[in-house]
Structures are given as structure tokens and as C-alpha cells.
Amino acid sequence: MGTRRMRKSAPDFVAPQLATLVDAVPVGDEWLHEIKYDGYRLVAIKADGQVRLLTRNNNDWTARFAEVAAGLERIPATTAVIDGEVVAFERGGRTSFQMLQASLEAGEGHPLSYVAFDLLHLDGDDLRARPLTERRASLAALLRGTRGRGKPQVSSELPGSADVLLAAACRLGLEGLISKQRDAPYTSGRTRSWLKIKCGMRQDFVVVGYTPPKGSRVAIGALLLGVLEPRGRIRYAGRVGTGMPDALLRSLGRRLASLRQDKSPLSPLPPGLPVGVQWVEPTVVVEVAFAEWTTESRLRHPSLIAVRDDKPARQVKRDRVKPISAVEDTMPEVSGVVISNPDRIVFPEAGLTKLDTAKFIERVAPLMLPHVAGRPLTFVRCPEGIADECFFQKHWTGQVPDTLDTIPIRQGSGEVRRYVVVHDVAGLVTLAQWGILEIHLWGARADDVEKPDRVTLDLDPGEGVNWAEMRSAARAVHTLLETAGLESWLKTSGGKGLHVVVPLTRRSTWDDVSDFARAVAERLASEAPSRFVSVASKAQRPGKVFVDWLRNTRGATSVAPWSMRARPRAGVSVPIPWSALSRVKAGDQYTVRALSRGKLPTDAWSEIDQARQQLSKQVLAQIRG
Structure with missing residues (x-):
């Protein structure tokens, strides 16, 4: 928390949790089952009396569904984040995506509903770490207090046995079922605690080109389709020409004409393509139903279902159906990432295994990702655990897992090296799978590493400094x-000390933040030389607190909030409010073992990115005195 007490607010965006496709419905009381709705998945965020509806790609669709947003504005909460889906119901109770699109495009006036299935935040409380059953109970209570037209509804839990439920869903022409673990937290990204079971073959594809129309056909003959593969390649999947009425053909024709390009986006370019193909920039996503995949990885009997503007092209991959036994047999997977050697002891003194560390990262991911995602990262890696060799790793070499990204950054020597960037929980868990125990982050974001946005002052106690002095x-x-005039936020280091962090708007240079951090350290050391030291010399540090300002030079990093530390107690660097400092007894007070049980602490840094402050000349002058 900052230096001024501010009202808790909802986050600007929460990436939705996604389900893993499996071949059968899981059995057992630990699972609940829901209808798989055929609509637009939208996260509803209420703040300041208004509701925003955001797609999974963080596009604002509030204007498209103004009546739905108006209904959600009436929920009795100051702030809230709800995960749900906008749908159009037919008379028989089925959802129809065609009716939904017709209501949007042609203004046919089909009534739309918002079906809510999860509550992530409520009046400043982050509920994502709580069990699903508890979140759903809070959601139902919240929506019971909503009145008026356009009232959102809670998705229904389906009673009955798994096999009977799926058979009934398919008989009724539904898309399928969603199964969710009752006691699981809400985790952004694709997970194994949410499963989807489809009644037929259908998935998303990216449009890579089209053929000219023939005869009385208008605008487009057929769409050429592709799926993304590792390293950004797009592999051809076939073409679709059915399921497109004239109005859709004309609309798609105009849209694709603006995306035309000479070069094929496919790699490799397949043989036997139709004559006259017009290639397009691969940004349009469509949903297609089909009978099966052929042995050549082509679609058999495809038919267009819908254009999916709510889904980003970069996420369109071929659906791989996992056997349900892989889930029911509790294979060592965490958030879809296979954990090898799960029983390896990583922290001998704490008795923690590699699987324990992966599950811990999954548990704290909703709290950690706002501070880690989209930043260059470095690591402390202990492949065999802390009892064996550990080493600091700045750059990623070799093959990059699909769950991670890397970005090139020019070093001071002029050499360009690649740094890891994560975006979701699967990326964080992948780090644990690779034996990474400590995650360290740059004070800048990957989209502009030359504009730092955080200053970290690492308070490191010398020998003989007690905690009261810290x-x-x-x-x-x-x-x-x-x-x-600067707000600051506090966290334990997970080791011996404390970290004070100052968020900034991205206007400063590395020289600016380095000069500022050094000025803070030198001011403290000059005013209280018996308590503080601003140089790293160990000879000068006994009995004093070293204000480590060197974390704020280009390429330097500091341990991330919620990161483990590769030390015997398995401490964790945990954000705390300034008001709680008197209750903290040590820099490693919070441990992996303790935080893996019970309720996690409230997110004390939920508002850090809302601070709007910069390092002006006046600020620097004030610090220097």
C-alpha cells in the first residue's frame, strides 16, 4: 500500500481462465458440470459506477453490449470483476451464436443475456485464491440482490452422472460441457482444473487467404485456414466455403480486401492450392465445425460457424484432445505444464518437493502476475534443489517452451541477448519445472526497456542489525x-531484509532512476552514518543497514513480489502494507510452506500501478536536501 490511504479498486483487466479439451467427462464429487455456452466470453469489471466488458484479448466491447453492461451496473457492489458470457437464448433454452451475431450486425433485436460463472473480485477483495464453490456462492448472493431489466444470471450446476449429462447435452444440440474442480482457485490461462468436453469437432482457425467467387457466389469463394505452430509459423489446415450467407460473404469480403498482401503467411507452403488465391494478413479468426482431421492434417467437411472477433489470432492453435485419464490419474501437471521429477526434494530443511514449488507458484500466480508479466526476467536456478548447485541465469539459451516468450535486449557490450518474458500462470509454472526458484525482474517493461517504471531500494542488514532497527x-x-511527494510500497525480501519500491510513470531514463536511488541512499547515510551505509563495501556494513541502490541500473534486477528464495526456510518476498510493518518479525517471515495453506494475505500492492508520479528536478533536489 502507498503512503496515502486509497480506496480499493478493481483491476483494469483479468485474463480469463481457460479449459483444457478432454475426451470424456470427469467423474467424482470433486467436479461440478455446466453447459458450454455458445457466446462471447467477456470479463465484466465494475468501478466508479460503470461496467466495462472486456474480451479475453482485453478489447473493450462495452459499446457493443450496452444493455448488458447497464444490467451489470445494477449489481449491489462498489467494485466487482465477474467472468461470464454474453449469449442469445433460443426458445428451447439453447444458446445460438448465429442469433447473437445477427443481433449485433443486423440489429435484429434478439434479447441478450449475461451468464455469470465466476466472481474474481468484490469490493476490493481478491477472491481468486478461494475455492470455486466459495466464489460461486458469493456470486449467487451478489446477483440475488440485483434488480431490473437485463439482470445477469448465474450459470447452473448440472445434477446427474457424467456420462448421462454429456449424452443429454449432445442430444439437445449443445456444444458440450464444462467441468470444474470445486476446490480449485481461479487461475488465468489454460488449466487442468477446468475441462471442456465437446459434442463434435469445432475449433478456431486464422484466415490466411481466400479464393475468388464463382457463378452467382458473392465476394468470396472459400476461406483458406491455418493454425499457429511454435516460433510463429502458420500451418495450412484446409478451406471452408459453406456456412456463409451472402451478407456474411460481403462483410468478410470488405474486411479481407483491406488485409490483402502478396506473400503467403503459410509455412511451409502446401502443394495443390487452388488457383487465384489472395493472401491476407492473418488477423481474422473464424470458428469452424468439421467432421474430422484427415491424415494430411486437413479439415473434412468443414462449415463456418462464426467470425470470432473476441479471440486473438496469435492464440489459434490446433486443439489437442487429452485423455481424461491424464487428469483423473492426477498426472503431475500444474496449469497444463508437466512436472518432471515431482518428488525431488528442493528444500530439504522445509521438506518441499519440486511439485510443491510448482503448486505454490500456481497458487500465488494471480497476485504475482500483475508485477511480473510483460517484464524481462532473470533467475536463480537450482535444477537439483538448493542442496546442490544453484546459479544465476540472465539469458535463455536453447529451445524456448511454448509457454514462454523471449525478447532481444542489447547489452552494454553491444551484444544482443534474449531475456525471458512470461504472460500467464503456465509461463510461471514452466519456470518451476525448469528448476527456477527465484524470479528477478527488471524495473522496466519489455515493450520499452529504456523507460523504467519502478525504483527498488533494497534494505540489507549488516551483521549485528536487529529487526527493530530494520x-x-x-x-x-x-x-x-x-x-x-512520492508514494512508496513495501515488501519483505524473503531473506534478511526489506524492499521499498517507488512506482513511476514511464518518463525517466535509467540514469535518472539510478541517480535518484543513489541520492536516497547517500542522503540517509549522510544524515545517520551510524545507521546507514550507501556503499557495498562489506567492511563498512557491520551494525548498519546497506541501502542498495544498485538495483536500479540498466540490466540490474530485484526479486519479484511473491517469488520464493533459494534459502533453507524457503522464504517468500511478500508485499505488505506500511501499517503492518510493526507486525512483521523477519524478512523471511512468510514461507512457501505457510503460504501454501489457508488464505493468502490480502494483496497490499493492488493499487501500485495506479500511482502517477515522476522524478522531476524538484523531487531530486528535495531528496538531496
Whole structure:
């Protein structure tokens, strides 16, 4: 929490949890089952009396569904984040995507409904770490208090045996079922705690080109389709020409004409393509039903279902159906990532295995991702556990897993090296699978590494410094920053010390933040030389707190919020409010073992990115005194 008390608010966006496709419905009381709706998946965020409806790609579709948003504005909450789907119901109770699109495109006026199936935030409380059953109960209670037209509804849990449910869904012409683990947290990205079972073959494809129309056909003959593969390649999947009425053909024709390009986006270019293909930029996503995949990986008997503007092309991959036995036999997978050697002891003193660390990362991922996602990362890696060799790793070499990204960054030597960037929980869990225990982050984002947005002051106690002196040191830093008009946030280091973090708007250079951090350290050391030291010399540090400002030079990193530390107690770097500092007894007070049980602490840094402050000349002058 910052230096001023601010009202808790909803996050700007939460990436939705996605289901893994399996070949059968899971059995057992630990699963609940819902209808798989055929609509637009939208996260509803209420704040300041208004509701925004966001797609999974973080596009704002509020204007498209103004009546739905108006209904959600009437929920009795100051702030809320709800996961759900906008649908159009037919008279028989089935959802119809065609009716939904017709209501949008042709204004045919079909009534639309928002079916809510999860509650992620409510009035400042982050509910994602709580069990699904608890979140659904809170959701039902919230929506019972909603009145008026356009009232959202809660998705129904289906009673009955798994096989009977699926057979009934398919007989009624539904798309399938969604099965969810009752006690699982809400985790952004694709997971094994949500499963989808389809009644037929249908999935998303990216449009890579089209053929000219023949005869009385208008605008387009057929769409050429592809799916993404590793390294960004697009592989040809076939073409579809049915399921497109004239109005859709004309609309798609105009849209694709604006995306025309000479070069094929396919790799490799398949033989036997039709004559006259017009290639397009691969940004349009369509949903297609088909009978099966051929042995040549082509679609048999495809038919267009819909254009999916709510889904990003970069995520369109071939659906791989996993056997349900892989889930029911509790294979060592965490958030879809296979964990090898799950029983390897990583922290001998704490008795924690590699699987324990992966599950811990999955548990804290909703709290960690806002601070880690989209930043260049470095690591402390212990492939055999902390009892064996550990090493610091800055760059990723070799093959990059599909769950991770890398970005090129030019080093001071002029050499370009690749740094890891994660986007979701699967990426974080992949790090645990690779034996990474500590995650360290740049003070800048990957989209502009030359514009830092966080200053980290690492308060490191020298020999003989007790914890009361550490608390006093942190408060001194807090007060100095406050006198310069800067808000600051606090966290334990997970080791011996504390970290004070100052968020910034992205206007400063690395020289600016380095000069500022050094000025803070030198001011403290000059005013209280018996308590603080601003140089790294170990000879000068006994009995003093080293204000490590060197974390703020280009390429330097600091341990991420919620990261484990590769130390015997398996401490965790946990954000805490300034008001709680007096209750913290040590830098490693919070441990993996303790945080893996019960309720996680409230997110004390939920508002850090809302701060709008910069390092002006006046601020620097105030710090230097």
C-alpha cells in the first residue's frame, strides 16, 4: 500500500481462465458440470459506477453490449470483476451464436443475456485464491440482490452422472460441457482444473487467404485456414466455403480486401492450392465445425460457424484432445505444464518437493502476475534443489517452451541477448519445472526497456542489525520519500531484509532512476552514518543497514513480489502494507510452506500501478536536501 490511504479498486483487466479439451467427462464429487455456452466470453469489471466488458484479448466491447453492461451496473457492489458470457437464448433454452451475431450486425433485436460463472473480485477483495464453490456462492448472493431489466444470471450446476449429462447435452444440440474442480482457485490461462468436453469437432482457425467467387457466389469463394505452430509459423489446415450467407460473404469480403498482401503467411507452403488465391494478413479468426482431421492434417467437411472477433489470432492453435485419464490419474501437471521429477526434494530443511514449488507458484500466480508479466526476467536456478548447485541465469539459451516468450535486449557490450518474458500462470509454472526458484525482474517493461517504471531500494542488514532497527530503517526511507511527494510500497525480501519500491510513470531514463536511488541512499547515510551505509563495501556494513541502490541500473534486477528464495526456510518476498510493518518479525517471515495453506494475505500492492508520479528536478533536489 502507498503512503496515502486509497480506496480499493478493481483491476483494469483479468485474463480469463481457460479449459483444457478432454475426451470424456470427469467423474467424482470433486467436479461440478455446466453447459458450454455458445457466446462471447467477456470479463465484466465494475468501478466508479460503470461496467466495462472486456474480451479475453482485453478489447473493450462495452459499446457493443450496452444493455448488458447497464444490467451489470445494477449489481449491489462498489467494485466487482465477474467472468461470464454474453449469449442469445433460443426458445428451447439453447444458446445460438448465429442469433447473437445477427443481433449485433443486423440489429435484429434478439434479447441478450449475461451468464455469470465466476466472481474474481468484490469490493476490493481478491477472491481468486478461494475455492470455486466459495466464489460461486458469493456470486449467487451478489446477483440475488440485483434488480431490473437485463439482470445477469448465474450459470447452473448440472445434477446427474457424467456420462448421462454429456449424452443429454449432445442430444439437445449443445456444444458440450464444462467441468470444474470445486476446490480449485481461479487461475488465468489454460488449466487442468477446468475441462471442456465437446459434442463434435469445432475449433478456431486464422484466415490466411481466400479464393475468388464463382457463378452467382458473392465476394468470396472459400476461406483458406491455418493454425499457429511454435516460433510463429502458420500451418495450412484446409478451406471452408459453406456456412456463409451472402451478407456474411460481403462483410468478410470488405474486411479481407483491406488485409490483402502478396506473400503467403503459410509455412511451409502446401502443394495443390487452388488457383487465384489472395493472401491476407492473418488477423481474422473464424470458428469452424468439421467432421474430422484427415491424415494430411486437413479439415473434412468443414462449415463456418462464426467470425470470432473476441479471440486473438496469435492464440489459434490446433486443439489437442487429452485423455481424461491424464487428469483423473492426477498426472503431475500444474496449469497444463508437466512436472518432471515431482518428488525431488528442493528444500530439504522445509521438506518441499519440486511439485510443491510448482503448486505454490500456481497458487500465488494471480497476485504475482500483475508485477511480473510483460517484464524481462532473470533467475536463480537450482535444477537439483538448493542442496546442490544453484546459479544465476540472465539469458535463455536453447529451445524456448511454448509457454514462454523471449525478447532481444542489447547489452552494454553491444551484444544482443534474449531475456525471458512470461504472460500467464503456465509461463510461471514452466519456470518451476525448469528448476527456477527465484524470479528477478527488471524495473522496466519489455515493450520499452529504456523507460523504467519502478525504483527498488533494497534494505540489507549488516551483521549485528536487529529487526527493530530494520523496521526503523524502512520507516526512515518511507518518510524521506514522502517529504519529496512520492508514494512508496513495501515488501519483505524473503531473506534478511526489506524492499521499498517507488512506482513511476514511464518518463525517466535509467540514469535518472539510478541517480535518484543513489541520492536516497547517500542522503540517509549522510544524515545517520551510524545507521546507514550507501556503499557495498562489506567492511563498512557491520551494525548498519546497506541501502542498495544498485538495483536500479540498466540490466540490474530485484526479486519479484511473491517469488520464493533459494534459502533453507524457503522464504517468500511478500508485499505488505506500511501499517503492518510493526507486525512483521523477519524478512523471511512468510514461507512457501505457510503460504501454501489457508488464505493468502490480502494483496497490499493492488493499487501500485495506479500511482502517477515522476522524478522531476524538484523531487531530486528535495531528496538531496
